């Protein structure tokens with residue numbers, strides 16, 4: 001069976017018996033997390049995986065027992081304990097001599113905020129876990145409250161006038177733990193995405209992937225615009241596509257155009273920035289400052 005065409009990505013045989021995300025799931029149309037799960041299934045291929053999912057949209061995706069929308073074993077965890085649970089499962093797999101790779105698949109609320117203590121602890125101990133955060137920049141599953149990942153200016157159900165503090169630098173936080181591998185992943189750059197997912201699946205120790213995951217429901221955007229939104233976020237410089245090895249060596253994988261019109265289009269395609277009217281100068285300043293920090297890390 002051949003994979004359907006996927007952007008510019010080379011077509012390869014689908015060697016996994018069934019996708020990680022099966023059809024018939026309940027995710028909203030145009031959900032970026034769904035796209036990311038489909039890509040994960042392709043990256044996993046015939047590797048054996050176990051997935052820990054804390055409270056978030058992705059655990060609702062699993063559906064009611066005895067049915068599941070997942071084509072891999074999934075353990076549902078509390079918000080705060082996903083990384084701790086996955087650490088234990090990875091040790092059991094190692095002690096049993098199994099080749100199983102253990103993953104966490106968590107939202108930004110469960111990563112940037114409520115799960116951060118166990119993420120930090122697992123990263124510090126360098127547990128053999130791949131932690132993936134799909135970041136829809138809100139607590140999507142419970143009505144779209146703001147999280148530490150919500151960008152400044154975005155209207156959420158708890159920031160009706162727009163959030164007034166900046167998004168947390170989760171890559172900086174994880175880099176400070178000196179984990180073997182961490183990367184940001186763009187759904188609009190499938191070759192880079194697939195390479196990173198496969199590398200992260202096979203690498204040992206704590207690995208962290210961050211995926212910007214458009215959420216039409218929370219972002220008040222058209223379901224069909226999700227990938228274009230990610231492309232605009234990358235082009236504008238808002239979403240740097242990078243990887244960091246051992247917390248020290250940072251590589252920029254996609255050179256952005258640093259395009260202010262791309263930022264303006266990114267914002268105008270979403271309803272969540274409309275409340276206050278966008279402060280273009282402030283938004284642009286944040287992007288330029290973040291890039292200066294990033295280039296200092298890279299040593300440019």
Ligand SMILES: Cc1ncc(C[n+]2csc(CCOP(=O)(O)OP(=O)(O)O)c2C)c(N)n1
Pocket residue numbers: 055056057058079080106107108109110111114136138139140141142147
């Ligand atoms: C300790 C705790 N507080 C609150 C909740 C309710 N809750 C379940 S899912 C969720 C939102 C999760 O947000 P996020 O991690 O960003 O994932 P998303 O829903 O956006 O996919 C909340 C607040 C909970 N299950 N446990």
Ligand code: SF4
Pocket residue numbers: 026027028029030031032033034057136140141214215216217218
């Ligand atoms: S609320 Fe957002 S993240 Fe959750 S299933 Fe819907 S589109 Fe996906």
